[in-house]
Amino acid sequence: MKLIIFAGxxxxxxxxxxxxxxxxxxxxxxxxxxxxxCLRTEDEKNIAQKYGIPTIKRLAGELCPxxxxxxxxxxxxxxNQDKDIVLIETAGLCLxxxxxxxxxxxxxVLDITSGHPNRYGPILTDADIVTISKGDLISQAEREIFxxxxxxxxxxxxxxxVNGLTGEGAVDxxxxxxxxxxxxxxxxxxxxxxxxxxxxxxxxxxxxDEKAVQQRYLAGKELKNLVPNLNCGQCGxxxxxxxxxxxxxxxxxxxxxxxxx
Amino acid sequence: MNxxxxxxxILPGINKFGKKENFDKIEIKQGEIVAVVGPTGxxxxxxxxxxxxxxxxxxxxxxxxxxxxxxxxxxxxxNPKKKLIASLAQSMNFLTDLSVEDFLQLHIQARGEKTDLxxxxxxxxxxxxxxxxxxxxxxxxxxxxxxxxxxxxxxxxANISVSPIILxxxxxxxxxxxxxxxxxxxxxGKIVLIATHDPSLALNTDKRIIINNGGVVKIIKxxxxxKGIAHYLNWIENYTLEVREQIRQGKKLKDIKLFCEKI
Numbered sequence: 001m002k003l004i005i006f007a008g009x010x011x012x013x014x015x016x017x018x019x020x021x022x023x024x025x026x027x028x029x030x031x032x033x034x035x036x037x038c039l040r041t042e043d044e045k046n047i048a049q050k051y052g053i054p055t056i057k058r059l060a061g062e063l064c065p066x067x068x069x070x071x072x073x074x075x076x077x078x079x080n081q082d083k084d085i086v087l088i089e090t091a092g093l094c095l096x097x098x099x100x101x102x103x104x105x106x107x108x109v110l111d112i113t114s115g116h117p118n119r120y121g122p123i124l125t126d127a128d129i130v131t132i133s134k135g136d137l138i139s140q141a142e143r144e145i146f147x148x149x150x151x152x153x154x155x156x157x158x159x160x161x162v163n164g165l166t167g168e169g170a171v172d173x174x175x176x177x178x179x180x181x182x183x184x185x186x187x188x189x190x191x192x193x194x195x196x197x198x199x200x201x202x203x204x205x206x207x208x209d210e211k212a213v214q215q216r217y218l219a220g221k222e223l224k225n226l227v228p229n230l231n232c233g234q235c236g237x238x239x240x241x242x243x244x245x246x247x248x249x250x251x252x253x254x255x256x257x258x259x260x261x
Numbered sequence: 262m263n264x265x266x267x268x269x270x271i272l273p274g275i276n277k278f279g280k281k282e283n284f285d286k287i288e289i290k291q292g293e294i295v296a297v298v299g300p301t302g303x304x305x306x307x308x309x310x311x312x313x314x315x316x317x318x319x320x321x322x323x324x325x326x327x328x329x330x331x332x333x334x335x336x337x338x339x340n341p342k343k344k345l346i347a348s349l350a351q352s353m354n355f356l357t358d359l360s361v362e363d364f365l366q367l368h369i370q371a372r373g374e375k376t377d378l379x380x381x382x383x384x385x386x387x388x389x390x391x392x393x394x395x396x397x398x399x400x401x402x403x404x405x406x407x408x409x410x411x412x413x414x415x416x417x418x419a420n421i422s423v424s425p426i427i428l429x430x431x432x433x434x435x436x437x438x439x440x441x442x443x444x445x446x447x448x449x450g451k452i453v454l455i456a457t458h459d460p461s462l463a464l465n466t467d468k469r470i471i472i473n474n475g476g477v478v479k480i481i482k483x484x485x486x487x488k489g490i491a492h493y494l495n496w497i498e499n500y501t502l503e504v505r506e507q508i509r510q511g512k513k514l515k516d517i518k519l520f521c522e523k524i
Contacts, residue, residue: 136348138356140417141418142357144344144371144423145357145367
């Protein structure tokens with residue numbers, strides 16, 4: 001199985017590109033598409049309908065969408081052992097996380113109108129392939145400068161200019177995917193560690209105050225020691241952290257977790 | 262540029278219905294201008310895309326592209342610093358908040374070369390031959406008019422860009438002398454392909470490739486008569502441009518000189 005992760009800021013053209021890529025690959029390969037987003041999306045339905053491939057959506061809600069993606073990847077792989085290629089579209093909100101794995105292919109969709117590439121962290125610098133979208137909106141000179149600026153921060157990437165309207169570039173991306181290595185049987189590893197999420201705000205604090213942050217953090221930490229941290233879902237939440245937040249917000253009782261007696 | 266492209270050869274593929282295209286080979290030489298014409302959706306983009314990808318029977322159309330009579334070096338495909346085709350699309354804008362001079366300098370530097378004041382001057386001078394409203398080096402890119410922007414993009418394409426093949430998707434008429442623009446590109450040794458519905462552009466070429474149903478159906482060598490028609494159309498356009506400029510400058514139209522450049 002090949003694991004392909006598409007990351008890029010919202011509106012950069014990830015979904016449009018993915019549709020064209022799926023069209024190139026669907027005849028010869030068994031595909032699976034997972035769409036991650038924060039609040040809502042219907043893309044997975046549209047794609048399933050239009051291209052006849054199995055899809056799912058995963059909404060991160062209260063969680064960091066990229067951390068959540070990393071949490072979900074093993075399950076998605078487990079459930080799709082019969083597929084040749086698993087395509088994952090991240091929510092793309094964070095320039096820092098973008099959970100590319102060493103064993104798969106990381107594709108960054110970069111909107112050419114979105115400013116200097118040196119603003120971007122691992123979402124760009126750790127991508128195997130950087131696709132430049134919306135290039136037809138600006139001058140050739142700026143496109144060339146943009147290319148060089150990308151190579152400056154990610155010298156080893158392959159650059160493909162894509163067009164989400166016409167599908168230009170999708171054939172090249174499909175070619176890279178066909179040639180990508182299989183993930184194999186070993187555990188997947190992230191290309192880079194994700195940013196820490198360890199303060200009271202991560203446990204849902206809303207009062208902007210040092211003391212309030214600390215108290216929320218300590219209360220969260222206490223619960224964190226009690227829950228199994230397996231994100232088993234038996235409590236009805238996607239992850240232990242989401243459950244802890246709900247407990248701290250007094251929406252549910254901690255005993256809803258079967259591991260807490 | 263260390264490797265010059267002197268000639269492109271296109272070998273036939275198939276059309277939408279799987280039928281072989283109607284030609285044995287198309288040769289385009291350095292300095293040639295070729296129009297690609299056909300109804301919307303006919304396959305013009307695929308044709309240009311095959312060129313850009315250096316197709317080797319591996320695209321939908323199954324066309325094959327040879328550079329300088331040989332199967333192209335992988336270098337052209339893989340090296341991200343080399344791009345075979347530079348393009349000029351219909352609705353392009355500048356986004357960079359810099360003076361014209363500083364911007365050109367940045368573009369030269371991005372290509373890994375030293376600042377070259379002479380080259381910068383040349384780019385601006387040639388741009389000013391294309392547009393009726395002079396650009397000066399200190400102007401901000403974002404303040405340029407549509408005509409000035411387009412003229413600067415073309416002159417930059419001719420003088421600074423590395424790509425040996427220039428692809429033009431319908432030059433917009435407003436504010437530029439199209440014939441002059443194309444001439445400048447060709448003089449710099451580029452191969453120019455224009456996808457267009459504009460009659461003066463389509464005829465102001467060496468040949469035009471007619472595409473329909475995903476395949477090349479005909480290649481027409483531009484006749485002398487057609488070139489004459491193109492020249493006449495162009496004269497009308499330049500005349501319009503001149504009238505436009507005079508009106509903008511608050512002049513009365515009786516003062517306008519008619520002009521027609523030699524072919």
